[in-house]
Amino acid sequence: MLKVNHLFKSYKTGNTVYEVLKDVSFEVKEGEFVAVMGPSGSGKTTLLNCISCFIPKDEGEILLKDRDISRLSEKQLARVRNERLGFVFQDFMLLDGLTVFENVCIPKVIKEAPYEEMEKKAQSLLALFGIDAISDKYPAEISGGQKQRTAVARALMNDPFLILADEPTGNLDSKSSEAVIGAFVSASKTLKATTFMVTHDTFSASYCDRVLVMKDGKVFQELRRTGERREFLGQLLEVLAAMNGGEEK
């Protein structure tokens, strides 16, 4: 679904060149739930922004369903972002003046889909994530976990090829985080969604099928879950503790 081959990205400020991604390669298969972990500043957000073409890459290849989207026009790219990609951010990015239901509908409104199609899809996603009872509430009236589940539902509205999530549980307490990760897991199990998630949170990452650990601009290690989640959590904690002498909080 997603292939990243030999990706390089640096930022230039004045005369200094700061290399962030130095030969990053990996693949996310259809239906997989993959997490990226790594210290703050290791280039995780940069990687997501290169994948969605919000920033240009320096070198390398990024293929979404075997297609290089960096060559598209802005107009075509806007369409790919609305219909083929789903985004979930740390700070939810909901529109305050719209209800939960209306927020979830945005990607289909942009696509100019018929109302019945929009309503049916929104209702099924809200029910799947256990937030159908709050569909007429405004973001200010609901919890952080409910806001983020709304954002996950919105990201899935157009059945995207890939969901990109940047620290989706970064602003949430552990109970809300669990509910949000539960939404990603349901999306993966029930809808066969493909998700690529950046996270600091080992607990959240332990629900994934695979975890990429970034260090010094590269994929330092890749762990695949083969058994129980708890066992995988222990394995992740060990790897992170070994790296740089401890997990970052």
Ligand SMILES: Nc1ncnc2c1ncn2[C@@H]1O[C@H](COP(=O)(O)OP(=O)(O)O)[C@@H](O)[C@H]1O
């Ligand atoms: N627009 C930018 N210009 C210059 N440096 C940047 C820019 N964006 C990020 N950086 C730097 O690149 C490094 C990686 O940033 P980022 O991808 O946000 O890391 P992460 O998400 O892993 O914390 C950081 O050192 C950051 O300061």
Ligand SMILES: [Mg+2]
């Ligand atoms: Mg980041």
